[in-house]
Amino acid sequence: MNPDPLDNLRMELRRGSLVLAVLAELREERYGYTLRKALADHGLPLDEGTLYPLLRRLETQGLLVSQWRLEDKRDKRFYQLSPEGHRVLEQLRADWRALNATLDTLL
């Protein structure tokens, strides 16, 4: 009935890094599916139900901008970092590296 505690911990660990990964991938413009593929190619597969709510949340926070455009005869929504998103990404990247360095000394 109760999920494995290790699974829960892994999920939490992963959840924290997803935002950073998505912001990093959106330095260049992508639409949802290609973003999902790019993340999966880097070893970070995400399902639709996780990615799209996250994208909407980041857009609401002003970190992303999106635009609907016709491509290959279909309307697609393209996402990209906003200027604020670029600024936040740089800060988070510095934080991530510092955290990583600290953890490396601990682990």
Added chain:
Amino acid sequence: MDLLERYMQAVRFWLPQDQKTEVLADLEEDLRSQVEEREAALGRPLDEAETAALLRATGHPLKVAGQCLPEAPWLSPVLTLVYRFVLKVVLLWVLLPVFVLGAVPGLLGAERPLEALPALFHSLAHSLVLSLGFITLGFLVAQRFQDRLGLGSWDPRRLPPVVGQGAARIPRGTSLAELAVNLLALGWWLDRARTLPFAFSIQRGAVTPLHSSLWAEFHQACYWPVAALLVLAAGQACFTAMHPTRVRLRRLLRVVGDLGSMAIAGFFLRGHATELRHLSFNPGQPGAGPWLDGVLLTCFLAVVIISGLRAAFGLYRLGVKAGPAPGRGSSR
């Protein structure tokens, strides 16, 4: 692609109203990209089994819709969706009709309606608290058994067929017929409505219209409100004839019309509470009078109840059910 549309319909059903358009547009675009990519790799369209496998890998519609909700500390996203659905059904389909059917006639017939109000609200609050308590308790228990919901072993081919594809467009013929009926009714109301339609007696071969003082009073007291309602209905029919896809706006205007009908009939009945309590249907008195007034009062009461139920149903459809097909800019 029929299977894909059925899947989208199922997800749409469970999504919160404010997220339907955005979530469905993203999800549909993603799924169609996946289908295109696989078809390009295979060099042929996907068959039903392959599409079903893709949708199964995406997840049960309830689970996909649940992922769009913020996590509730006490209930899983999937159960939160079902919980909200059950609450809406119980509040709008059970408590509200019971309240309208049970309380409104009682209130209208009460000698001192204002004094009856506190007891009425107490009873309503009691029913609300009890219902909410039992439903919440039930879901807290269900939370412990949610692994048995079977969301992992579902078959997309069993999803219900797409409904309402045609309904997203109101047939022009329907709108024009509504317009004609409402204009006729408006003309009749403004001109000759002092006598009742279809109420006449035949004596010795002569047709004599029946007169009702109650109807004359209603006509005089509610002349402009009823005329305004008929103008609204005619305007709505005219608008939907020109814009047949504005289904939600039409529903909204109908709710306004139903609430207006309920208010007018209720307002008029309030002035006739005593007669309402002593309804007489004795047709033995020729010419006019109490029996016809009794029928009219019953009709007004029916208008209050039916309009109330229609308004509740209309609000439910506006709030719960999906609007038009998903996609960018499709929310009307």
